[in-house]
Structure formats: structure tokens, C-alpha cells
Amino acid sequence: MKKLSEKQGLILSFIEEFIDEHDYPPSIRDIQTGCDISSTSVVSYNLDRLKENGYLNRHSEVSRGLSLSNQRDNTPEPLSMDTVAVPLLGTIAAGSPFPMPENDTWSDLSGSELIDLPQAITGTGDGVYALKVRGESMIDALISDGDLVIMEQASSVRNGQMAAVRIKSDNTTTLKHYYSEGPRTRLEPANSQMQAMTFQSQDVEVLSRVVAVWRYMG
Structure with a gap:
């Protein structure tokens, strides 16, 4: 594989550490800040070079659409664009609960709207679903x-x-x-104009974690 530049090595190390810590990939803005790079265009250029040389998979149409390549120690192969259909269960902001499937009904979602997503994001698709965001409480996280x-x-x-x-x-x-804080749980928005909410921990039930953001550009 082609030797990395110093900047590309720094970016790749940052992405590896970010995914290890957060369980989801960084945004271009995260990389710019974390690696002290002058602009997002410089980040984007180096991500393209890392993709070309087999170090990364990158879906430019997806926010945080980065994943580490499993071909890094071998000759890179073309990125597979196989897709997996996942159910769109509803909307989320601070409103009515969406209908979560039971463990034995994930495979029987014929009545749900389905979204085709790259397999690099969804994996097998087991236990994965989509929600439409309503509101601006997470805009600083680029959602x-x-x-x-x-x-x-x-x-x-x-x-x-x-x-x-x-x-x-x-x-x-x-x-x-x-944020779990013992008897209390804090729910923090990603919007500097909004305040965090705090609840008794027994009043808060985790349903799922974010693995990616999908945005239609039109």
C-alpha cells in the first residue's frame, strides 16, 4: 500500500481512536478540530487519498460516513455498495414513542417503510432501524x-x-x-441554545444508540 503522508497518518490515527471511544466515526469537523487542520477541504482531500489507497471506506453522501477498511494490509479492492433494507420506525425529538419491534419480529416488518442503506453502515441489519429527526436539538452534532x-x-x-x-x-x-450520574441521568442536547434535562435514572430507558446519520441532498 502507498506510504502515508504525516497528515494522513495523523488523520487515520484520530479516526481509529475516535471510533474506539465513541463507537461511531468522526465528522469532517471533528477531524479538522482534533488534528488541528486549517480547513474542512484539506480534511476532505486527505480522506479521499486514504480511501483511494485502501485505508478507509467513505460514503460522501452520509454524515459521519467513514469506516476503517478491512483491506489495509492487502491490495485494496473496490468498495462494495451492497445495501440492506432497514425499517423507518417513525420520528424522534421529544414526542410520542415510536413502535419498537420485539426481538422475534425484526424479520417481519412488511408493513413498515424500508430504507436501503449501504451494508458498510448497517452490517447485517439485525436490530438496526431508522428514525426521522424532528427539531434542532442536535444541530451541533450535524444532525x-x-x-x-x-x-x-x-x-x-x-x-x-x-x-x-x-x-x-x-x-x-x-x-x-x-450521561448516567448515579441516581440521576442527564440528557444533553447538541445545541448551545438549549438546556440539558435531568431525570431520576429509573425514569429513563435506553432504546438504541446512533450509528450513522443519513441525509438526502436535493
């Missing part, structure tokens, strides 16, 4: 009103991860950064 968040079913997440949670007392759901 805007109308975007689709790709979720993986989970009953717990690490502090700081972005999660869909249900507030049991009023039976509503919301998408926020999750």
Missing part, C-alpha cells in the same frame, strides 16, 4: 431537522454517546447525549 438517524437497538450506552431514550413517566422519547 438537522429532517435527517434520518440510523439506530442500533441497545439497552445501555456509554456516557456521552448519542442515544434514543424513553422517559417512562410521560411515555415520550428523545434523542440526546446520555
Whole structure:
């Protein structure tokens, strides 16, 4: 494989460490800040070179659409664009709960709207679904009103991860950064104009974690 430049090596190391810490890939802005690079266009150029040389998979139409290549120690192969259909279960902001399938009904979603997504994002698709974002509470995480968040079913997440949670007392759901603080749980928006919400921990149920953001450009 082609030798990396110093900047490309720095970017690749940052992406590896970010994914290891957060369980989802960094945005271009995260890389610019974390690697102290002058502009997002410089980041984008070097990501393209890393992709060309087999170090990364990159879906430019997807926010945070980066993944580490499994071909890094071999001759790179063309990126497969196989897709997996995942159900669109509803919307999320701070409103009514969406209909989560039971463990034995994920394969029987014929009545749901389905979204075709790259397999590099969804894996096998087991326990993966999409939600449409309503509102601007996560705009600083580059998630805007109308975007689709790709979720993986989970009953717990690490502090700081972005999660869909249900507030049991009023039976509503919301998408926020999750922080467990003993008897209290803090749900932090990614919007400097909004305040965090704090609840009794037993009143908060984790439903799933964010694995990607999908945005239609038109």
C-alpha cells in the first residue's frame, strides 16, 4: 500500500481512536478540530487519498460516513455498495414513542417503510432501524431537522454517546447525549441554545444508540 503522508497518518490515527471511544466515526469537523487542520477541504482531500489507497471506506453522501477498511494490509479492492433494507420506525425529538419491534419480529416488518442503506453502515441489519429527526436539538452534532438517524437497538450506552431514550413517566422519547450520574441521568442536547434535562435514572430507558446519520441532498 502507498506510504502515508504525516497528515494522513495523523488523520487515520484520530479516526481509529475516535471510533474506539465513541463507537461511531468522526465528522469532517471533528477531524479538522482534533488534528488541528486549517480547513474542512484539506480534511476532505486527505480522506479521499486514504480511501483511494485502501485505508478507509467513505460514503460522501452520509454524515459521519467513514469506516476503517478491512483491506489495509492487502491490495485494496473496490468498495462494495451492497445495501440492506432497514425499517423507518417513525420520528424522534421529544414526542410520542415510536413502535419498537420485539426481538422475534425484526424479520417481519412488511408493513413498515424500508430504507436501503449501504451494508458498510448497517452490517447485517439485525436490530438496526431508522428514525426521522424532528427539531434542532442536535444541530451541533450535524444532525438537522429532517435527517434520518440510523439506530442500533441497545439497552445501555456509554456516557456521552448519542442515544434514543424513553422517559417512562410521560411515555415520550428523545434523542440526546446520555450521561448516567448515579441516581440521576442527564440528557444533553447538541445545541448551545438549549438546556440539558435531568431525570431520576429509573425514569429513563435506553432504546438504541446512533450509528450513522443519513441525509438526502436535493
